[in-house]
Amino acid sequence: MNLELLSDPLFLWPCLTGLVFALLLPLCGAYLRLRGEWLAALSYAQMAAAGSLSAAALALPLALGGPAAAFLAAAVKNAFEEAAEATRGAAYAMLLLAGWGTAVLLAANLPLAERLGHALFDGQLYFTDRSHFLAALGAFAVAVPLLRWLSRPLLLSHFYPDFYRARGRSSRRLHLAFDLVVAGVLALATTSVGVMAAFALVFIPPLAAAPWARSWRAALWLGALLGGLAHLLAFALALVLDQPFGPVLALLLVLLGAASALLARGFPRIAA
Numbered sequence: 001m002n003l004e005l006l007s008d009p010l011f012l013w014p015c016l017t018g019l020v021f022a023l024l025l026p027l028c029g030a031y032l033r034l035r036g037e038w039l040a041a042l043s044y045a046q047m048a049a050a051g052s053l054s055a056a057a058l059a060l061p062l063a064l065g066g067p068a069a070a071f072l073a074a075a076v077k078n079a080f081e082e083a084a085e086a087t088r089g090a091a092y093a094m095l096l097l098a099g100w101g102t103a104v105l106l107a108a109n110l111p112l113a114e115r116l117g118h119a120l121f122d123g124q125l126y127f128t129d130r131s132h133f134l135a136a137l138g139a140f141a142v143a144v145p146l147l148r149w150l151s152r153p154l155l156l157s158h159f160y161p162d163f164y165r166a167r168g169r170s171s172r173r174l175h176l177a178f179d180l181v182v183a184g185v186l187a188l189a190t191t192s193v194g195v196m197a198a199f200a201l202v203f204i205p206p207l208a209a210a211p212w213a214r215s216w217r218a219a220l221w222l223g224a225l226l227g228g229l230a231h232l233l234a235f236a237l238a239l240v241l242d243q244p245f246g247p248v249l250a251l252l253l254v255l256l257g258a259a260s261a262l263l264a265r266g267f268p269r270i271a272a
Helices: 003-007 009-034 038-057 062-083 090-109 111-122 130-159 172-193 195-212 216-241 245-266
Strands: none
Touching (some): 009 172, 009 195, 038 090, 038 195, 130 172, 172 195, 172 245
8 A cells, every 4th residue: 555655746736737627628528528528539639649649759849749730530420521510529439440450550550659558558647757747837817718618609509500600600719729729628638637547537427427417517516526536546556556556446447437437326316
């Protein structure tokens, strides 16, 4: 048992970095789930990992490769949907496969990419430092105001899909702006908490919060709270049990999602 590690200053920055993303990713996830696009989060994260590995192979900064690939994925996804509305959602799967295939081939052929690939997919939170925390804080400071600005238009376009059409306007730019915000956040989160842990924070806290929130704003607050608490508990458990952080967080979130669903089923009046 490594209880003394919980008070070690060495782990302060990793804990704070993960906490920022644990609060931010569920906010993005709530809007992705609203639009039925939660799978896009995994495709963006996979593309960001592939971009980081490609940057490493070309001796370029990792901080450029990941976001560049994620932004490209967001643009391709929007262009694909605009060209073929009937196949909405197919772009997620293709981007997911493209990112996975690129990452696996790079990891299989380049020793440096192999080590980096394990770090990106498993999560390298313990090795983050003050610069990662500042990057996460910057992402939070940019993304939250943008999400607040985009919130009402996104809700309008979802619940009243003819609203913009009736006014002779298109919601494409709105959706592209949102996708770019999510892609940027996930690109940064992937380099810290890993692909699957970032996806788990996007997907499960909003899912667990939905049955218990009485309003959209309450769902956002509750999702962020659940994400933050799950991160803190997973971080402490991973250190005490000497386990990798990413899988511990993912399994803890799975338990959270399952418990929320079972409790909502057992107490439908409270959850309603």
